[in-house]
Amino acid sequence: MPRLYLSVLLLLVTAVAFGKDKPREVVVADAYLEMHTGPGKGYPVFFVVGRDDHVEVLKERTSWYLVREHQGREGWVSEQQLAATLELDGSPTKLDIPTLANLTTHRWEGALMIGDFGGASQISLSASYGLTDHLAVGITLSNPLGNISNGEFATVEISHTMFPEWRLSPYFALGTGIIHVSTHSTQVQQVDSTNQMSYVGGGLRLYISRRFMARAEYHANYTYTDQNQNEETPEWKAGFAFFF
């Protein structure tokens, strides 16, 4: 097993080390461009590139860019300063900075939420794909863990975001899936069942910055059991989401 891990890691290392294009080149237009030792405000400035000098942009990490100046020094430049440089044709450097405007046109979204499912603590992961600015289809994997029983459920849903261009927008969702519930091994009465379920829900999405959002959601879940009555379970959750 450790050998497998090692080979996977080696494969990753080689994949990262190779497969690079010729880096993008930009021209410094401001009086200077500050190169930090690391990708963050806390790392000190160790070199300054002057106006009209060319730098190669090697990579991006969060809002910092690793650049190489003509003598081969490499350092990290803030997004703000790099955005003030020029492309080789003289136009302002175009950087792929996600904004609120990208929120309406994005297609993929991932979310990580925690909450409560009928009294049990719950963790859920979801991914969705936007069909239009308003409509999206997605899948969610949830894991409620309680004192008496645990559950796992996978659902598919269709959701409608009412005002996708707003910073704060409500949305509605309809979904269906499969739920598996089992009691703890220490419980006297053992239950281990798999049933179909469906839900109707709604929530709020708040754009924070870049590709980052906060989400809060409520679902009314219906589990179709072989008992006389279907089970109704309220569920609420909140967490972070990001789009690509």
Next chain:
Amino acid sequence: MESRLRLFLLIPVVAMASSGCALFHHKATADSEPVSATVVDSAAGPTTTVVTEPVIDPKIERRKVKVAKIDSENFELGLYGGILSIEDFGSHSVVGAKLAYHVTESFFLEGLYGYSKGGQSSAETIGNFQLMTDAQRKYKYYALSAGWNALPGEIFVGENRAYNTALYLIAGVGRTDFGNDQRFTINGGFGYRILLTDWLATHLDVRDYLYDTDLTGKKKVVNNLEASLGLSVFF
């Protein structure tokens, strides 16, 4: 005889060549026709003729500059190994894998999956009984956490080497599978990341995993402490 044959062959060649030239000539004039016509028209004066096309054609083809995409490296994938102290069941080696997404320079989200195996509790050893089977002693856990790079910095090795580092605080939720039971688990801790290169990092992590359990008879909160070393790559 020979010269006559040569002449016979030469005629079609010349004919083809001249017709070819004519063809090219015609094409060349056809292409330049509007331009010359315009020039003539403009030279004749605006009072006599109407200029149908502008002197300068504004349709200049834009110079296309191919802009290379900047490689973004916000994900970090790594493996780790260390020691996990499973309350009541001894300390044992642990291995796991981690995937992190760096949201900003200060914050990141991390998901991990780890594996270990618990030993015998003191009660089992003294009382000479088995609380659970060998298979049930497998300890598996996952955790989804948020981290904060609280103290970014550098370490210096000798005169010419400096490595970027960050001391981070991390906390999150997850699940622990142990003793045929699954429990909601809260985790918290800190870690130290040393970047060996721009894309390769080593981690030293200390984490506490807390959950409720009644495996040993009475319900209680257990604290499982873990210390690990890891290696990760940014991509």
